[in-house]
Amino acid sequence: MPDESRAPQRFNAARYCLAENARLRPDKPALVLAGPETASVLTFAEADRAVRGIAAGLEALGLPPGARVMIRMGNEADYVLAYFGALAAGLVALPSSPQLTAEEAGFLLRDADASVVVHGNGIAIEGADAQGRILLGPEAIAAMKTGPAREDYADTAAEDPATLVYTSGTTSHPKGVLHAHRAVHARRPMHAHWLGLTEADVMLHAGTMNWTYTLGVGIADPWAVGATSVVYEGPRDPGIWPALIARHRATLFAAVPSVFRQLLKYAGADASDLSSLRHGVTAGEALSAELLEAWTRATGKPLYEALGMSEVSTYVSSGPTIPVRPGSPGRPQPGRRVAILPVDGPPEPLPPDEVGLLAVHRSEPGLMLGYWNRPDEEAAVMRGDWFAGGDLARLDAEGYLWFEGRNDDLMNAMGYRVSPVEVEAALAAHPDVAEVGVAELAVRADVSVIGGFVVLKPGAVADEAALIAWCRDRLAAYKCPRAIRFLGALPRTANGKVQRKRLAAASAR
Incomplete structure (x- = not known):
């Protein structure tokens, strides 16, 4: 591997993203938290000071190095500050989605044996899962941000654990992917070969804070080069993105392909002021050749795709140095x-x-x-x-x-990997369901959703809305099936195993 992607032996990811920026460009906007009409701005000096304050506050709790700090918040600046604060203290940050149900969040907490939960208003951990944990709400984090601060970041090794992210596997529960501090430094090849990222850029990311796509491309990558990050905190209106690009003079826009599709359909991208935008970047789902052609025809701007995963981050892409080839996410970045x-x-x-x-x-x-x-x-x-x-x-x-x-049989839902086993377990618990299989269901040539394929118990009435509502009470929104198909029997192998890849075809008969 080239030297540009390999971190030095002693390396702290939070220091790498903030310390030099606070010294060289203290008053430059680091994070812009944009609403539909207004925005709040955090400079690099303010972010650096707040992160070192949170690190000192966490350190004062007497936690051992590598203790897990679960973050359970919405799209707010404190999510980012708590994340980097944990890294700055030599602890392991566990980002989680506010969409998780209490049961799902409780599993992550128990599986990771997290010592601390940093939570937002109305997103607390309660009951047995809270016992023996340190719960830090908004007031506690606010006090840490302005309280005594560490003079420097923890002296961690590049190989020390830094982040624990959960992703679906082949079982009914997600599994934790443990990353070292070096993983942030390893992102450097994508700066030139996918993002075309420089200090002068303004990166607008359409994702939520808990997602590694947002924390990486939306925050860590811009900060690594001294660029500004813009993240949206308002209602998910497709029409907002062109307005945010124009208002904040975004030079790069990152989202999943479905957001670009919505932007074209509902936001009139061809009639919007995208003059500041150099190009768009997309990952999480496959970019169809049709969507790529529609975007470039409507906007005249390039759209560069990348392939990554929770275990490796992004390593294949098109970009300024890798010509786009419709239907392919690109080539391995140099050195991969x-x-x-x-x-x-x-x-x-x-x-x-x-x-x-x-x-x-x-x-x-x-x-x-x-x-x-x-x-x-x-x-x-x-x-x-x-x-x-x-x-x-x-x-x-x-x-x-x-x-x-x-x-x-893993599925892709809005860029998240989802295990069919996890969704099947939720549907199977419904009193009307006798058998169930879950698989991706194509609703258009380039759009698939999670589909539930159900065999009902005798006398039960087929009620798609009720089954979807049942899942919403038990699963994060992105894991829930968007469609239910009712079958007389599930396709199975000679040994009785459900053939998930045949479910969609069976429902079409």
Whole structure:
């Protein structure tokens, strides 16, 4: 790997993002929290001081190095400050979504054995899950931000754990992906080869704070080069994005493809003032050739796609140095070791245009430290010296990547990986459901949603709305099925296993 992506041995991710900025450009806006009409601004000096204050406050709690700090808040500046404050103190930040139900949040808390929960108003941890934990609400964080501050950031090693993010796996519960401080430094190749990011940029990100796409591309990457981050905190109105681009003179706009699609459909992107925008960047879902063509035709602006995952971050992309090829997310960024391995057999890279498992070499500085307390699952994704996450793909003779599906049943919902097992467990608990399978369901040529395929108990009435509402009470919104199809029987193998890849076809008969 090139030196640009490998961190020095002693390295703290929070210091890397803030300390030099506070010294060189203290009064420059670091984070703009934009509402529909107004915005609040945090300078680099203010962010640096607040983060070191939170770090000192957390340190005063007597926590051991590496203790987990769960963050359960909405889209607010304190989410970012608490996240970097945990890193600055040598602790492990556990970002979580405010959409999680109490049961889902409780699982994360117990599985990670988090010592501290930083929570926003109305998003507390209650009951048995709160016992023995330190709960820090908005008032406690406000006091830390202005209280005594650490003089410097924790002297952590690049290999020390920094972030624990949860992602769906092949079981009914998500699994924790543990990343080291070095993972933030390992993002450097994407600055030139995907984002085209410089100190002069203003990055507007459409995601929520808890998502690694937002924390990485929306916050850490701009801060790493001294650029300004803009994050939206208001109602999710597709029409807001062109207005925010114009108001904040955003030069880069990051979102999932579905946001770009909504922007074109509802916000009149072709008639909006996008003069400040240099290009858009997208990840999380596959960018269809049709959407790419519609965006460039309507706006005249490039749209660069990237491929990443919770375990590795972003390592394949198009961008200023990698020409766009419609239908492909691009090529491995310079320095990344990417290969296609046989699904079965020795982990020897396949030649161009052969389909196999997409893999990243274990030398990749952005690769996770491992799965939290899941050694069996960790062993399952390592093929010799390669990490293979389950995507089937091929690399053509020019190095461009082409997807060929998944080797497992994981689904993609608005950029989040979702396990069908988790959704099936929620639906199966409904008193009217006899059998259930869950899989992606295509509703348009380039749009898929999570679909529930249900066999009802005798005498039960088919009520799609009731089943979806049942799931909403038990699952985060992005995990909930958007459609229910009722079947007489589920397609199964000779051994009785549900064939999830045949569910959509079975419902169409």
